[in-house]
Amino acid sequence: MFQAREDTGNLVVIDSNGRMGGFISELFARRELLLILIWRDIKVRYKQTVFGVLWALLVPLLQTLIFTVIFGRLAKIKPDGPYSYAVFTLAGLIPWTFFSQALTLGGQSLISQQHLLTKIYFPRVFVPAGAVGSCFVDFLVGLLMYAVVLAFSRIVPPLGVVLFLPALIILMIVASLGVTLLLAALTVTYRDFKYIIPFGVQVLMYASPIVYPSRLVPDKYRWLYGLNPMAGVIDGFRSAILGKPWDMELIAISSASAVFIFAVGIRYFRSTERRFADIA
Amino acid sequence: MAKAIIKAQGISKVYTLGQSDISHGNFRESIRGALTAPFRRLRELGGARIADREFWALKNVSFRVDEGEVVGLIGRNGAGKSTILKVLARITEPTEGRVELRGRVGALLEVGTGFHPELTGRENIFLNGAILGMKRVEIVREFDRIVDFAQIGRFLDTPVKRYSSGMYVRLAFAVAAHLEPEILIVDEVLAVGDAEFQRKCLGRMDELRSKAGRTIFLVSHNLEMIEALCTRCILLHEGRIVFDGSTGEALEKYRAYGGRAGEIFVTATTRMRWQGIRNREELRNVSGDGDLNFNLSFSVGDRDLDGVHIDVELVDAKGTSVTHSKSRFLRTGGFSVKAHAEVTFRYTIRAPMLAPGPYYLIVYAYDPSGVLAWIEHIDACTISARSYFPAVDFIDEIKGTTVPHFHVELL
Numbered sequence: 001m002f003q004a005r006e007d008t009g010n011l012v013v014i015d016s017n018g019r020m021g022g023f024i025s026e027l028f029a030r031r032e033l034l035l036i037l038i039w040r041d042i043k044v045r046y047k048q049t050v051f052g053v054l055w056a057l058l059v060p061l062l063q064t065l066i067f068t069v070i071f072g073r074l075a076k077i078k079p080d081g082p083y084s085y086a087v088f089t090l091a092g093l094i095p096w097t098f099f100s101q102a103l104t105l106g107g108q109s110l111i112s113q114q115h116l117l118t119k120i121y122f123p124r125v126f127v128p129a130g131a132v133g134s135c136f137v138d139f140l141v142g143l144l145m146y147a148v149v150l151a152f153s154r155i156v157p158p159l160g161v162v163l164f165l166p167a168l169i170i171l172m173i174v175a176s177l178g179v180t181l182l183l184a185a186l187t188v189t190y191r192d193f194k195y196i197i198p199f200g201v202q203v204l205m206y207a208s209p210i211v212y213p214s215r216l217v218p219d220k221y222r223w224l225y226g227l228n229p230m231a232g233v234i235d236g237f238r239s240a241i242l243g244k245p246w247d248m249e250l251i252a253i254s255s256a257s258a259v260f261i262f263a264v265g266i267r268y269f270r271s272t273e274r275r276f277a278d279i280a
Numbered sequence: 281m282a283k284a285i286i287k288a289q290g291i292s293k294v295y296t297l298g299q300s301d302i303s304h305g306n307f308r309e310s311i312r313g314a315l316t317a318p319f320r321r322l323r324e325l326g327g328a329r330i331a332d333r334e335f336w337a338l339k340n341v342s343f344r345v346d347e348g349e350v351v352g353l354i355g356r357n358g359a360g361k362s363t364i365l366k367v368l369a370r371i372t373e374p375t376e377g378r379v380e381l382r383g384r385v386g387a388l389l390e391v392g393t394g395f396h397p398e399l400t401g402r403e404n405i406f407l408n409g410a411i412l413g414m415k416r417v418e419i420v421r422e423f424d425r426i427v428d429f430a431q432i433g434r435f436l437d438t439p440v441k442r443y444s445s446g447m448y449v450r451l452a453f454a455v456a457a458h459l460e461p462e463i464l465i466v467d468e469v470l471a472v473g474d475a476e477f478q479r480k481c482l483g484r485m486d487e488l489r490s491k492a493g494r495t496i497f498l499v500s501h502n503l504e505m506i507e508a509l510c511t512r513c514i515l516l517h518e519g520r521i522v523f524d525g526s527t528g529e530a531l532e533k534y535r536a537y538g539g540r541a542g543e544i545f546v547t548a549t550t551r552m553r554w555q556g557i558r559n560r561e562e563l564r565n566v567s568g569d570g571d572l573n574f575n576l577s578f579s580v581g582d583r584d585l586d587g588v589h590i591d592v593e594l595v596d597a598k599g600t601s602v603t604h605s606k607s608r609f610l611r612t613g614g615f616s617v618k619a620h621a622e623v624t625f626r627y628t629i630r631a632p633m634l635a636p637g638p639y640y641l642i643v644y645a646y647d648p649s650g651v652l653a654w655i656e657h658i659d660a661c662t663i664s665a666r667s668y669f670p671a672v673d674f675i676d677e678i679k680g681t682t683v684p685h686f687h688v689e690l691l
Contacts, residue, residue, distance in 0.1 A: 015373075032415060040407055
């Protein structure tokens with residue numbers, strides 16, 4: 001973790017200078033722990049539930065139903081292509097559910113597991129990363145379900161999907177992990193974030209093209225809109241899967257924003273993690 | 281020259297005491313406090329330090345441990361033992377100084393760290409093992425031995441929330457016992473579990489040391505265990521090393537430092553600190569029919585206190601509460617004490633007629649704003665077998681907790 005350098009001969013130096021180093025190699029050496037933490041989170045989340053991991057499908061499906069009735073039927077929002085409103089909004093909800101779950105669970109992860117932080121050392125990043133990882137498994141289940149929905153609707157994604165979708169998924173993970181690391185570290189010091197996060201997630205949802213197509217956003221505000229990394233991710237998902245024309249500018253701004261947030265998130269996390277055990 | 285495995289140079293650790301340790305003033309002040317709190321919190325969390333609320337848990341501590349040594353860390357509660365372990369285990373960083381560790385560190389500050397109640401015994405072995413730093417292949421290799429050591433048998437696939445506390449502890453310790461780090465750091469974890477299991481754990485530790493040549497760093501209140509395992513001891517007092525050398529000599533010094541083994545600080549505040557029983561010496565051997573006087577001494581923090589009350593519970597060696605009395609029974613107003621004073625409360629129990637044996641105190645001090653100090657398992661007095669009865673030969677063997685004045689006659 002902090003200021004601990006593993007040099008040749010297995011030497012670990014602990015001091016108060018906050019030196020970095022050995023961070024990546026340590027994460028790699030302890031990668032099995034990350035996998036086990038992800039596995040634990042999933043296992044525990046669905047323990048003693050009747051539907052188990054099916055909840056990963058039920059939540060976005062029920063949300064799609066509600067959005068279709070309210071925004072599709074009542075507010076008469078039109079999708080941005082030749083497909084139903086349900087198919088349209090579900091394409092946004094799959095990545096969005098991942099993002100919002102990651103923020104909510106990951107943001108709380110450090111304080112809900114503070115007994116670990118004060119009793120043993122391991123790379124602290126694994127706690128929020130484990131939460132994000134467990135949400136990613138749910139995401140994959142959701143994506144599989146979406147493939148079934150597409151098959152039923154007789155929609156064939158363009159060929160580019162095999163290349164673009166993985167790229168967008170990576171972008172989605174970078175954005176989610178960055179925000180989650182930042183929020184998890186902030187929550188340790190400022191418990192106010194326990195209240196800010198649920199509210200922020202709600203605000204961000206309406207600042208993302210989930211219930212409405214991104215073209216409704218006026219041109220002069222599109223760059224601002226793109227600063228929300230999920231705006232580009234969700235818009236990209238629709239282009240990759242449903243064949244909506246690409247908005248490369250939006251995706252470019254969102255990518256830059258995601259990378260920036262990730263850099264800030266990891267830096268802030270690394271600079272505060274050495275104090276976690278003292279404040280937690 | 282032996283190879284240095286741990287080298288600590290001038291480590292210090294400062295904690296900033298939290299808001300909750302400061303007594304509240306009047307209502308208006310509290311309101312103002314609540315309103316300005318967010319700003320004050322912001323400043324503090326941002327790193328601003330307020331000097332008078334700093335607490336040096338460790339001050340300039342240096343030592344070196346060589347390969348294959350088993351070192352005991354002793355000292356009273358609050359001497360800094362846990363802080364040293366936490367620094368060595370990389371849980372908290374030192375404010376000053378530097379430590380060099382050569383090899384993989386296994387820290388056992390608690391049994392069953394990371395155990396999840398919903399998961400089965402089998403699943404928890406893998407989870408806990410990974411958290412403790414074992415690789416999957418190592419866990420798989422040791423798996424049967426771990427299950428065997430824990431004696432959980434057919435409960436292996438039962439969620440641990442359904443385990444008895446004994447089973448839980450055995451499983452947790454079994455995983456830890458199969459960790460094979462170069463440096464093993466152990467806190468008071470062996471205090472749990474039954475005697476037979478403790479023996480097994482000690483055996484395992486001895487095996488690690490003698491066969492594998494591992495370095496062990498051990499904290500315990502159990503001085504017999506320290507004596508049995510450690511060749512060398514470091515004695516800490518108020519965050520400093522006051523002695524580092526042979527175990528025998530260290531234990532002698534520890535006792536001289538008023539080392540009161542086993543005292544448990546359930547709550548400790550800076551407002552009033554427990555200093556011990558002043559007249560402990562004269563309570564070493566007291567008769568059961570005389571008055572018992574305990575001079576309970578405290579040092580008061582930097583504020584005057586009003587309305588202080590003391591509860592005292594006398595407990596026998598079996599842990600049974602024998603008497604429980606509160607100063608509130610006698611006076612409603614409580615005591616007033618001055619800031620920075622050393623105060624002694626003289627607590628008298630009139631002729632309790634206690635059975636012979638050692639007794640312990642639970643002392644609980646509070647004022648209208650809350651607990652000031654709560655200390656349990658204070659080694660208090662020993663009632664001698666010599667007593668007020670003419671024939672004393674059998675008095676050691678009685679069963680009750682009191683021996684009242686009684687009378688037998690043949691009618």
